Amino acid sequence: MPDPTLLEMAIESAGRRLTRPRRAVAALIDARDGAFSAADLVADARGQRLGIGRATIFRAIELLAEIGALERIDLPTGDHAYVPCGPAHHHHVVCRRCSRSVEIGDLGLAALARDIARKTGYRIDEHRLELFGLCPDCRRVGAPA
Amino acid sequence: MPDPTLLEMAIESAGRRLTRPRRAVAALIDARDGAFSAADLVADARGQRLGIGRATIFRAIELLAEIGALERIDLPTGDHAYVPCGPAHHHHVVCRRCSRSVEIGDLGLAALARDIARKTGYRIDEHRLELFGLCPDCRRVGAPA
DNA sequence: CTCCGATTCGAGATCGGGTATCATTCGGAG
DNA sequence: CTCCGAATGATACCCGATCTCGAATCGGAG
Numbered sequence: 379m380p381d382p383t384l385l386e387m388a389i390e391s392a393g394r395r396l397t398r399p400r401r402a403v404a405a406l407i408d409a410r411d412g413a414f415s416a417a418d419l420v421a422d423a424r425g426q427r428l429g430i431g432r433a434t435i436f437r438a439i440e441l442l443a444e445i446g447a448l449e450r451i452d453l454p455t456g457d458h459a460y461v462p463c464g465p466a467h468h469h470h471v472v473c474r475r476c477s478r479s480v481e482i483g484d485l486g487l488a489a490l491a492r493d494i495a496r497k498t499g500y501r502i503d504e505h506r507l508e509l510f511g512l513c514p515d516c517r518r519v520g521a522p523a
Numbered sequence: 524m525p526d527p528t529l530l531e532m533a534i535e536s537a538g539r540r541l542t543r544p545r546r547a548v549a550a551l552i553d554a555r556d557g558a559f560s561a562a563d564l565v566a567d568a569r570g571q572r573l574g575i576g577r578a579t580i581f582r583a584i585e586l587l588a589e590i591g592a593l594e595r596i597d598l599p600t601g602d603h604a605y606v607p608c609g610p611a612h613h614h615h616v617v618c619r620r621c622s623r624s625v626e627i628g629d630l631g632l633a634a635l636a637r638d639i640a641r642k643t644g645y646r647i648d649e650h651r652l653e654l655f656g657l658c659p660d661c662r663r664v665g666a667p668a
Numbered sequence: 669c670t671c672c673g674a675t676t677c678g679a680g681a682t683c684g685g686g687t688a689t690c691a692t693t694c695g696g697a698g
Numbered sequence: 699c700t701c702c703g704a705a706t707g708a709t710a711c712c713c714g715a716t717c718t719c720g721a722a723t724c725g726g727a728g
Contacts, residue, residue, distance in 0.1 A: 395695055397705060416685070431707035436686065452597035454649055456715095458685080471645050480643050485635060491654060498625050499659040500616050504599055507652045509636060514644035540724055542676065562714070576678035581715065601686095603714085 383408055385462065388447040402428050403438040412477035413451060413459040413470075451479075451508050469506075473513035482509075528553055530607065533592040544575050548583040557622035558596065558604040558615075596624075596653050614651075618658035627654075 385404035390396050406422045407414065416439055423430045439460060442448035446465040451472065453459055461470055461479045469487070472479040487507060495502045530549035535541050551567045552559065561584055568575045584605060587593035591610045596617065598604055606615055606624045614632070617624040632652060640647045 395704065397695070399706065429707080431709095433687080433708085434706055437705080450601065452601075452651075454651070456595060456597075456603060458601060471639060471643055471647070473645065474648070480645070482639055482643065485639070487635075490630060490632075494616060494627055494630070494654060495656070498616055498627065499662075500618065500625070500654070500656045501662055502616070502654050502656040503619070504656065505652065505654040506597075506599075507650065509639060509645070509647050509650040511640070511645045511647040511649065517644075517646055540675065542724065544677070560714090565714095574678080578679085578716075579677060582676080 385442065385447055388445055389441070392445040394441060394445070399428075399430050399434045400438050400441070402430055403435055404442075407442075407448075407460075407462055413461045413472050413479050414477065415457060415459050454510055469508065471509040471511065473516055474510050475512060475516040478513050478515075480513075530587065530592055533590055534586070537590040539586060539590070544573075544579045545583050545586070547573050547575055548580055549587075552587075552593075552605075552607055558606045558617050558624050559622065560602060560604050599655055614653065616654040616656065618661055619655050620657060620661040623658050623660075625658075 383404055385407060386396060386401060389400060389404070394400075402423070403419060406419050409422075410418070416436055419435050419439070420432055423435060439448060442462075443450060443460070447462060448460050449463050449470070451459050451461055451470055453472075454474075459472075459477070461472070463470070463481055466483075468481045468483055469485075470479045470481060487505065491502045491505050494500070528549055530552060531541060531546060534545060534549070547568070548564060551564050551571075554567075555563070561581055564580050564584070565577055568580060584593060587607075588595060588605070592607060593605050594608050594615070596604050596606060596615055598617075599619075604617075604622070606617070608615070608626055611628075613626045613628055614630075615624045615626060632650065636647045636650050639645070
């Protein structure tokens with residue numbers, strides 16, 4: 379197994395077993411380069427006749443999300459998708475056509491959250507910012523939708 | 524029908540029929556004062572022996588969301604919930620204990636989005652910011668969780 | 669007020685993402 | 699190499715949400 383991927387290393391350094399099915403799921407995710415749904419991975423696995431069980435794929439996604447190598451985002455449609463990402467606090471910009479996403483840093487949001495906390499009296503524990511649009515490639519190629 | 528509620532007026536002014544089941548759903552929502560799930564409304568309706576069909580409740584929610592009187596938010600758990608709200612662009616702060624929510628204005632987010640667009644090259648069409656925490660009441664009452 | 673067509677409803681089937689169960693297999697520490 | 703708990707996979711199941719379709723309702727025209 380040359381060239382252990384980032385996802386594989388993340389699993390290992392989290393002290394979880396690096397099993398064949400998990401490697402396979404990691405490979406599927408790497409092959410995707412963008413946000414994907416659980417159903418996408420299930421379809422990919424079936425298409426490649428990997429003998430990966432449906433439940434295993436969901437469990438692998440759950441695991442990767444737990445260790446912070448994956449994050450669930452909520453599409454404007456209400457569907458769930460997942461994006462691979464690093465451990466630091468950040469947010470995502472997702473292309474609504476090709477699903478490629480980039481991470482962006484905090485960008486002053488923490489300060490904004492504090493501001494909101496002060497104004498509303500709420501204690502803010504958690505926030506989520508998601509941005510959707512067209513990536514540079516899709517802007518060029520497609521109609522400006 | 525004295526005292527037409529905001530939700531009912533929203534339906535009417537959108538040119539949609541103001542039917543009895545829709546009024547009933549609007550009343551259920553008004554009685555809730557906070558974020559709720561579709562399942563909550565279904566349970567409420569059953570509890571009150573309103574003869575409202577399941578599908579009708581979902582359709583009413585969909586309608587209210589379409590006309591902007593309701594907005595779907597995505598809880599950190601991945602579940603969907605809905606909050607009644609006005610038509611202007613805004614975001615929500617939701618109490619994770621009692622589900623009461625307050626709207627907050629744009630607060631410079633549009634500018635932030637423009638900034639992000641410039642940095643990433645994406646064309647940002649849509650963004651969503653959701654904040655979760657404890658409302659003032661729940662801060663006082665409960666343990667500081 | 670009455671009538672009529674379009675809209676909306678209600679009941680139930682169905683769909684699809686996600687989870688639970690459980691016997692079997694596997695990773696990897698020792 | 700052995701061994702045991704973690705992980706797997708097949709399957710059944712759960713539940714939120716949607717689809718279908720005949721029946722009931724709404725509300726504007728007359």
